[in-house]
Amino acid sequence: MSDPTIRVAERVELLAAETSEGAQGLQAHRVTDTDELGREVGAVLRTSGLTLDPNDVDFDRRDDETMIINMGPAHPSTHGVLRLMLELDGEFVLRTKPVIGYLHTGMEKTGEVLSYVQGGTNVTRMDYVSPISNELGYSMAVEKLLNIEVPDRAIWIRMMMAELNRVASHLVWLATNGMDLGATSMMIYGFRERELVLAFFEKTAGLRMNLNYVRPGGVAADLPDGWEDDVLVICDTIYERTFEYDELLTGQPIFRGRMIGVAPITAEEALALGVTGPLLRSTGVPWDLRRSMPYLAYDEVDFDVIVGTFGDNFDRYAIRLNEIRESVRIVRQCIEKMPSGDYRSQDPKVTPPPRARIDESMEALIHHFKLFTEGFHVPAGEVYSAIESPRGELGCYLVADGGPKPYRIHVRAPSFVNMQAVPLLMRGGSVSDAITVISSVDPIMGEVDR
Amino acid sequence: MIPLPLTAPPGVVTADVLASDLGCFPTLEEYVPLVSAFKDDGFEMCVDLCGVDYLEHLDRPMPDFVIPTRFEIVVNLLSLSKKQRVRIRVQAGNNDPTVDTLFDLYPGTEAMEREAFDLYGVLFNGHPDLTRILMPEDWEGHPLRKDYAVGKIPVQFKEAPGPR
Numbered sequence: 001m002s003d004p005t006i007r008v009a010e011r012v013e014l015l016a017a018e019t020s021e022g023a024q025g026l027q028a029h030r031v032t033d034t035d036e037l038g039r040e041v042g043a044v045l046r047t048s049g050l051t052l053d054p055n056d057v058d059f060d061r062r063d064d065e066t067m068i069i070n071m072g073p074a075h076p077s078t079h080g081v082l083r084l085m086l087e088l089d090g091e092f093v094l095r096t097k098p099v100i101g102y103l104h105t106g107m108e109k110t111g112e113v114l115s116y117v118q119g120g121t122n123v124t125r126m127d128y129v130s131p132i133s134n135e136l137g138y139s140m141a142v143e144k145l146l147n148i149e150v151p152d153r154a155i156w157i158r159m160m161m162a163e164l165n166r167v168a169s170h171l172v173w174l175a176t177n178g179m180d181l182g183a184t185s186m187m188i189y190g191f192r193e194r195e196l197v198l199a200f201f202e203k204t205a206g207l208r209m210n211l212n213y214v215r216p217g218g219v220a221a222d223l224p225d226g227w228e229d230d231v232l233v234i235c236d237t238i239y240e241r242t243f244e245y246d247e248l249l250t251g252q253p254i255f256r257g258r259m260i261g262v263a264p265i266t267a268e269e270a271l272a273l274g275v276t277g278p279l280l281r282s283t284g285v286p287w288d289l290r291r292s293m294p295y296l297a298y299d300e301v302d303f304d305v306i307v308g309t310f311g312d313n314f315d316r317y318a319i320r321l322n323e324i325r326e327s328v329r330i331v332r333q334c335i336e337k338m339p340s341g342d343y344r345s346q347d348p349k350v351t352p353p354p355r356a357r358i359d360e361s362m363e364a365l366i367h368h369f370k371l372f373t374e375g376f377h378v379p380a381g382e383v384y385s386a387i388e389s390p391r392g393e394l395g396c397y398l399v400a401d402g403g404p405k406p407y408r409i410h411v412r413a414p415s416f417v418n419m420q421a422v423p424l425l426m427r428g429g430s431v432s433d434a435i436t437v438i439s440s441v442d443p444i445m446g447e448v449d450r
Numbered sequence: 451m452i453p454l455p456l457t458a459p460p461g462v463v464t465a466d467v468l469a470s471d472l473g474c475f476p477t478l479e480e481y482v483p484l485v486s487a488f489k490d491d492g493f494e495m496c497v498d499l500c501g502v503d504y505l506e507h508l509d510r511p512m513p514d515f516v517i518p519t520r521f522e523i524v525v526n527l528l529s530l531s532k533k534q535r536v537r538i539r540v541q542a543g544n545n546d547p548t549v550d551t552l553f554d555l556y557p558g559t560e561a562m563e564r565e566a567f568d569l570y571g572v573l574f575n576g577h578p579d580l581t582r583i584l585m586p587e588d589w590e591g592h593p594l595r596k597d598y599a600v601g602k603i604p605v606q607f608k609e610a611p612g613p614r
Contacts, residue, residue, distance in 0.1 A: 024582060108594060395497065408502045
């Protein structure tokens with residue numbers, strides 16, 4: 001520990017040493033070679049290969065002209081514990097390096113000691129703003145390994161809940177994005193509307209977040225009585241209010257000034273970086289897994305894939321706002337077409353028996369006991385199953401070895417991959433734009449660090 | 451199952467895998483040329499790259515002519531134009547797992563390869579910045595390895611009673 005009698009100004013070196021992440025952080029110019037400099041500003045992405053235009057890479061810049069500062073890990077605009085190291089020339093950002101891992105809790109390791117039944121409680125905590133997506137990706141991977149069919153009603157319930165969750169997730173994004181730009185009223189409105197969705201989740205699953213509602217074999221509980229009315233109210237209210245957001249944000253000159261043309265990305269760059277979700281669609285690539293590789297029953301509902309043109313902040317905003325409307329459209333169709341029947345698979349090896357059966361049937365008691373002590377066994381194999389989460393492709397790679405616990409569970413988190421676009425988007429912008437860039441990438445740190 | 455691209459190195463072992471259009475099991479030498487052939491064939495995106503430690507299943511069933519090793523790198527490629535997925539499982543070795551980087555083909559694998567290095571200790575030849583990404587820089591060991599000692603670091607809870 002540093003000597004507290006030394007004043008802060010005199011122990012700058014010590015402070016730097018205490019917070020250093022070594023090679024993970026951004027290094028000064030003089031110790032970074034030109035290839036690395038070029039890489040950090042995204043020069044590798046250009047089709048001609050690594051170009052070293054001095055103006056582009058500014059490798060002749062002296063260290064005393066620039067300043068490396070830390071933004072985060074506890075900055076209100078970083079949406080969690082994201083630490084960005086920025087190299088600034090006055091007000092302008094030259095290089096950026098995200099330093100992540102501050103929320104790493106070893107969830108993939110934990111997943112290896114939890115049974116398949118318990119696994120849902122683990123994965124749901126990764127992307128905590130859209131927990132249903134995580135559960136869905138995980139459950140679908142397990143079901144593919146088990147090779148079981150999910151009843152129709154479960155499929156439609158899953159789809160409805162996933163879309164409601166997408167609405168909630170995009171509302172949080174609108175709220176925090178508004179906050180970052182100083183439109184603080186949007187913060188209140190966004191969270192107010194999200195509350196409607198969360199209240200419905202609480203009514204259905206018993207929890208507002210981290211629901212563990214979608215489980216291998218179906219969903220945890222049937223929809224509550226009168227759910228149609230609840231969901232219709234949510235749909236009507238939110239759909240109406242998206243037009244209020246239009247008035248509040250879309251046409252607002254200050255908002256437009258800070259969003260239009262800021263931090264553009266091209267389709268080639270986005271594809272090379274593996275970026276998915278609204279970030280990729282903002283460049284004009286109509287890639288949405290719900291449409292391109294339909295899962296659940298997305299091929300039976302009518303909706304539009306929203307794409308942008310310029311790949312800038314405003315396109316990303318417009319895509320998310322319109323995706324709320326499209327999701328509401330899907331939810332309405334779910335209400336109309338919701339089939340009746342079982343809400344979970346009736347395979348006794350996967351689904352616990354109803355409480356009443358346990359009292360009268362020895363077999364049901366045994367199944368119940370086995371499921372909650374040991375869990376079900378999944379045949380050996382490996383699978384990668386992907387769904388479209390609000391942030392992009394959420395994949396779950398599962399390796400089963402025939403036992404009741406996954407041998408390896410890996411979640412391809414969209415935010416983790418999308419984060420790689422941040423240095424590219426930041427380049428050349430001002431510090432105030434940096435805030436909007438982080439916001440428009442929409443990273444959820446729980447998912448980035450897992 | 452879809453055929454291999456024409457420019458792929460001859461003799462790559464392929465097999466059916468679950469929820470993917472093709473599974474490939476290249477050797478370490480065939481790995482990068484194979485991915486490169488897929489990239490030229492219209493697989494625009496490397497969606498996922500992760501490591502697996504098969505310490506407890508060294509003799510797991512594999513297609514013919516593939517010798518299973520302890521560490522495996524699993525790559526998922528995606529073609530947006532053809533709407534196809536390909537899974538590539540490369541056997542990375544037993545003791546000092548080392549594979550070539552895909553960074554030159556897909557810059558987006560940078561963070562994923564760092565993650566595989568961080569959690570499994572798989573080295574990637576030619577990776578521009580192979581540092582830890584999730585764990586602190588001075589961390590010892592690679593936590594997702596099966597022989598990593600869980601509970602090695604004692605956790606002290608504030609309210610917990612002291613040792614008796």
